[in-house]
Amino acid sequence: MQTATLFDLPAIQTPPAPLEAPVPAKPKPKRRRTVHASVPLTPWTTVPDEMIRDADWVVISSSGGKDSQAMLSYVVRRAKALGMLHKVVVVHADLGRVEWEGTRELAELQAALAGVPRFEVVQAKGADLLERVEIRYGKLKVKAEEEARQRGEDPATAEIAPAWPSSAARWCTADVKRGPIRTLYTRLVAELGTLGRPARILECIGQRAAESIQRAQLAKVEINRGASNGKRTVTTWRPIHSWSDRTVWREIARSRLPYHPAYDWGNRRLSCVFCVLGCNSDLVNGARRVPELAAAYARTEVKVGTDFKKGLSMAEIIRRARVLEETEGPAARPPIGTAMAVHIGTAAVARYRIRQSAVYGLVA
Template sequence: MQKEPLFDLAILQAPGQLPRPAPAAPKSKPSGRKARTVHASVPLAPWTTVPDELIRDTDWVVVSSSGGKDSQAMLSYVVRRARALGMLHKVVVVHADLGRVEWAGTRELAERQARLAGVPRFEVVQAKGADLLDRVEIRHGKLKAKAEEEARARGEDPSTAKVAPAWPSSSARWCTPDAKRGPIRTLYTRLTAELAHLGRPVRILECIGQRAAESRQRAKLAEVEINQQASNGKRHITTWRPIHGWSDRRVWREIARSRLPYHPAYDWGNRRLSCVFCVLGCTSDLVNGARRVPELAASYARMEITVGADFKAGLSMREIIRRAQVLEAAEGPAARPPAGTAMAAIVGQAVTAKYRRRQEAVYGLPV
């Protein structure tokens, strides 16, 4: 049974927000699972959407960094505002390490970006146990056992049971909560414990580099909202998407302004950076990955055979590898493009040249 809070709930609301009424008793679920309730102290909605007010009112500003261009631009923007407010000490950068399935050097780059930006604290989290490929195999085993059990219950031959695809997809992105969201919440737990002496729920502002221009689904996301699933009686999590309305051009201009280095995969032609082979990635990104990291592509192809399903609906890893091999045969091993190629394509040669010169002058990075 949930205990009554030991403090006045009105005190816990953000400034300007009316006290939240006690939640209604949860309805029973047919599945038998216990319905999740939100602690009564958690606000229904953020009290403000003004960036500087969000930073002032929070105890921690946690910037999630994949090492990609969007999180890099977001990092620069958030740090600039926090520094102007004299609150850079609140900022923590967290990178969810995906292991062998992400581009080489990503973790190191995310740390370097944070350090060069002047962030005092960088954290790395990682899912325990199996990585993404191993989880696909484990998930396939569970789905297969379930399908066979249901077939037996219907009096059918279990060997003919249709097994649901084990790979992540746009409609079943189980990889994100498993590999990123869950591990990052372990950091929230630690940060909350560090400020337990406050005697109230710790306020955490989680900054995520999702943009409306990426997909119709992300376009529907709110720029600021309460993360009720991650909040509880000890911590209140507000989600802020600082660059939600930004265009590609604005992202690259922010990177140019910041002088922070970006991942070379963009110069190779990638549009996004996360897993080398992301189910949401465009075909050109996937083929580029197969050319640059052929041994990882081969591991994905072997897993397709193990689980009996293509990596991506309508596009198998075997086909991605074939297309990569055709390009290699026609063009030969691709030479690494000049640094700054991706930026120049969006914001022009003049801005890019200035960015490169300032990198050398400020950070001592090679031009």
């Protein structure tokens, strides 16, 4: 018998090496923000007059809307009674083309008529809201495609997160309001010079519990630890947090300060013409009054591939506005006081218009 040699044995098939799974990129470590040890956890007082007396600056944020207007009137009245009006600063965050026309000028007029000695305007540098949405979309797209590649998937099929702000992602407020206002805080603290302690800023915000479930959960007074640091302690005060719509309009009528005409046109809120948190009727109203801005939003929708508001595109808002224009004709401005009358009655509105005209020389 012939002995088999090594060369006569069948070749051993080496199994192919398994494909290596893509190694996921290590996430960048999140920067941990530390709060200075001097920043308290809770305010030492929640009594309005004590907070005003204790503050180095009382900063009232004014959007030009009815809530911030009523808050302005209320806070200024208390500061005057305490002889502390010199501490009061009204600040308006200018949103550029996306806010109602004349809002900045109205906020300044309201502050001047109320007797506030100082009015400041802040504005985010660089891109406006629509441009920021497009920039954000580009970044989200790159991120989604890279993550798809790491999973071994076709990046063309990657699902891109929505670029528009939403109730769950209100990055717009941080970018174009909170950030610029904090730069004002830095300037105000510098003006105080050396105090030997952190400066005390009382920031007044016109948020109300009646606006949403989220706002109902906010504290009326709290330390703003995000805005505070070793040089300043910022206390957030929501003076009208518990107020109803009726109370807000009564304060406006009492103050005789002019309010934005968008309310008489039917708006419930005022700031951006098209706010993702606004009710549908407000959005349609905006499309009727500012059609060129609505068209700009619609173009951005196409670029980023998602609706401006979940379940409601700007294209649909424009369509509804067009239907109303065709059936009702061009919208005419209702008489001043139309919105106010719904809440406090026509007699109170008549007095408001007469006093406003007599005291401020404004056409009623």
